[in-house]
Amino acid sequence: MRLSIVIVAFGGDLSPLLDELAAQRQPGDEVIVVDNAPRGDAMHPVVDRRIDLHHNPGFGAAANEGARVAAGDAVVLLNPDAVPAPGCLDALRHPPAGWDAWMAAVMLADGEHINSGGGIAHFLGFAWAGALGEPASALPAGAAPVGFLSGACLAVRLDVWRELGGMPDHYFLYHEDVDLSHRLRLAGHRFGVLPAARVLHDYEFGKGSYKWRYLERNRWATVLRSYPPALVAVVLPAMLACEPVLLVVALAAGWGRAKLQSWWDVLRWLPALPGERRAVQSTRRVGAREFAGALVAELDSPQFGAYGRNPAVRALLRLYWAGALALVRR
Structure with missing residues (x-):
């Protein structure tokens, strides 16, 4: 499976993430960076395409811009502060048969504790990271369904992404992954978490x-x-x-x-x-x-x-x- 890895950036140093992608990518993969706050600096050689927007339309709109030029079998959205652990991309290439979307297990920066083992969705619309702070042993042994896919590292088959129109581009920030997951479920698509695929995420809930x-x-x-x-x-x-x-x-x-x-x-x-x-x-x-x-x-x-x-x-x-x-x- 060819992966189109889309990274939505807002300036910042992407070197740790891009260095790891350079070590894990396979022929046919592509790396697309969409920068909402470009500074005109040279981009890492692993990047196949860079889209400088010169304004900040928000996460969902920028993700859609990157996916619009994708040519792989699946779009992988990867946060700029989420670094794939060794073997992550290989694991992401092998979702269960019948799944049209999937996510990596998102770990905290120490790699030993969970940031999200799969999103949990409440009937009132609230949504949060499942198993937050629990040890890695709390992850399921194999692929498992989830309430919603974490936007820190989620993959969607490209044809399904385009069928659904990608992410809501007018949310600006937050809940885009919940909305996309609900629309996947509504349309009859199956999805879940692949615990063998892991990313380390520099996570902090409080943003003001x-x-x-x-x-x-x-x-x-x-x-x-x-x-x-x-x-x-x-x-x-x-x-x-x-x-x-x-x-x-x-x-x-x-x-x-x-x-x-x-x-x-x-x-x-x-x-x-x-x-x-x-x-x-x-x-x-x-x-x-x-x-x-x-x-x-x-x-x-x-x-x-x-x-x-x-x-x-x-x-x-x-x-x-x-x-x-x-x-x-x-």
Whole structure:
């Protein structure tokens, strides 16, 4: 399998990543760098094509630019701060039969602990890195399905990427990988994690309050775009009911302004969302029940802290989701 490796950069030193790619690439592979903040410096000899955008359209739009010129069998999106461990590319060439997309196991920089063993998607649209901080032994023994593919290192067959239109190019940052994974599932494509393929990721969750603005805005957009009709109908009341609570949480945590900005963003987005939803739903090949099977009710991410561990919150979410699934099955 020929890999088209697309790296979205924002300046910075790509040498550790590119040196490792030079050691692992095979004939037919290609390396495409899309730089949202080019500095005019010489590029590493392993790079086959460099696209300097001279502005910052965001991660998804830049990834789409790179994939547009790809010629391999699969597009591999690789974060600039994710370095493939030895043997990673070879493992990525051999997904299970029937899989149209897959991800590497994303490890923390020490290589001994997990950054993401596969994304976990909550029915309210929240999404987080699975098995964060756990030892490498917690990874599955072989290929396994996941809730969503981590954008730190994900691969999609090129024809499927183009069938679905790639990533949402207007999200700017965050949740693009969740949206793409939901659309893959909606269209009947199978995907998961390949634990034999590993990348070392220099991961830090905190990026300032602006990150919460994009996470919340794009969470809403992803649910409204990708959930099948019956699922939207049963999930939307819970999402609306949670918003006042989330605002209180945001204010207490210091990102209340970002939460309010996300509301304004969604309101401005509403006129365009019906058209986006029609385009996404036109690819639907699975029903709401099958789609919902990949979503969870518990908020088990460390990022939710005491709120996610609260017994009353957990019981309420499980009860609501059980009722929602019962309605969907009807």
